[in-house]
Amino acid sequence: MFLLDDLVLRSLGISVPGLDLIWTLEQVRNFANREMYNPEKIKNQIKENRLLFEFSEISKEEYERNNLALMRKLKLAEKIIEMDLGTRNDILGSI
Amino acid sequence: MVRRILRTEKKQAPECKGKYVYCIIRAIEKRKSFGLIGVEGTVVYPLEYKDLTLVVSDVTMREYSVDEDEVEPHRIVVEQILKEYSVLPVAYGMVFKNRNLLQIAMSAGYAAIKKAFILVDDKVELGIKIFLPGEMDEIRRAKCTYDFLMGLKDIAADYKELKLFSSRLIMNTTFLVDRSQTNRFSEAVENLACGYGEIKVQYSGPWPAYNFVDIHILGNKRKGFR
Numbered sequence: 001m002f003l004l005d006d007l008v009l010r011s012l013g014i015s016v017p018g019l020d021l022i023w024t025l026e027q028v029r030n031f032a033n034r035e036m037y038n039p040e041k042i043k044n045q046i047k048e049n050r051l052l053f054e055f056s057e058i059s060k061e062e063y064e065r066n067n068l069a070l071m072r073k074l075k076l077a078e079k080i081i082e083m084d085l086g087t088r089n090d091i092l093g094s095i
Numbered sequence: 096m097v098r099r100i101l102r103t104e105k106k107q108a109p110e111c112k113g114k115y116v117y118c119i120i121r122a123i124e125k126r127k128s129f130g131l132i133g134v135e136g137t138v139v140y141p142l143e144y145k146d147l148t149l150v151v152s153d154v155t156m157r158e159y160s161v162d163e164d165e166v167e168p169h170r171i172v173v174e175q176i177l178k179e180y181s182v183l184p185v186a187y188g189m190v191f192k193n194r195n196l197l198q199i200a201m202s203a204g205y206a207a208i209k210k211a212f213i214l215v216d217d218k219v220e221l222g223i224k225i226f227l228p229g230e231m232d233e234i235r236r237a238k239c240t241y242d243f244l245m246g247l248k249d250i251a252a253d254y255k256e257l258k259l260f261s262s263r264l265i266m267n268t269t270f271l272v273d274r275s276q277t278n279r280f281s282e283a284v285e286n287l288a289c290g291y292g293e294i295k296v297q298y299s300g301p302w303p304a305y306n307f308v309d310i311h312i313l314g315n316k317r318k319g320f321r
């Protein structure tokens with residue numbers, strides 16, 4: 001119901017941050033993305049993975065597998081920041 | 096009519112070579128090369144600049160990715176040089192188009208480099224990481240890091256606390272130690288570690304003073320000469 005209200009209001013160009021369910025969902029999504037694709041966090045995970053291997057807590061194969069996945073994730077995170085996907089641009093501008 | 100098709104071979108662009116800088120040492124005499132230990136298997140050789148020597152090799156001009164395999168030759172060269180000389184490390188991936196550009200960078204940073212040499216002369220960096228295998232009492236945890244720091248900082252010339260990148264990491268500190276004090280430092284680490292059987296200690300080095308020198312010349316971060 002609230003979602004339908006929000007959709008109708010949005011179509012009219014009205015959005016009240018905080019009361020707008022879609023706005024709230026977007027905030028949650030953005031927060032989750034920031035947490036998931038935070039390059040600093042990924043770099044920490046890369047270092048932690050290395051340390052676990054050096055302390056023989058994980059095998060070489062496991063280390064290499066994790067490292068590869070984390071390196072890919074880091075590249076993606078850096079690309080996301082570079083592309084600035086979180087920013088919504090008004091493509092129509094002020095016509 | 097006979098059509099002749101003339102094949103023109105595509106002219107390949109000449110491979111552009113640049114000077115890769117590994118580290119800076121004080122002026123040395125009668126040494127032509129440090130061997131085939133450089134990036135891409137190149138010869139590492141000394142290049143003089145005033146009373147300093149740059150340790151370089153001629154490599155292909157390209158973007159150097161921060162990849163373990165790529166970084167490895169840089170690390171090996173610097174560690175090899177460190178065995179014989181006091182080293183001022185240069186950030187990974189620093190390639191200069193030619194000797195002239197390298198000299199311009201050197202002249203811009205000469206004063207800062209000379210100043211940094213006073214700090215690193217006859218010193219090496221030694222790292223301590225303390226890792227918890229499981230849970231540890233908060234008080235004992237604090238006491239452990241305190242004991243390590245107090246027990247080691249007096250032997251060292253300087254120390255720096257680095258980022259705790261894992262929740263299990265309770266100490267990540269690097270020490271600048273005079274070469275003559277390294278044995279004393281190692282003994283102290285061993286004694287301290289014996290007192291805390293439940294922790295995992297990583298004692299690493301000797302490294303060049305990466306964490307104690309940070310000179311930026313001609314730009315910032317990896318694009319510049321650090």
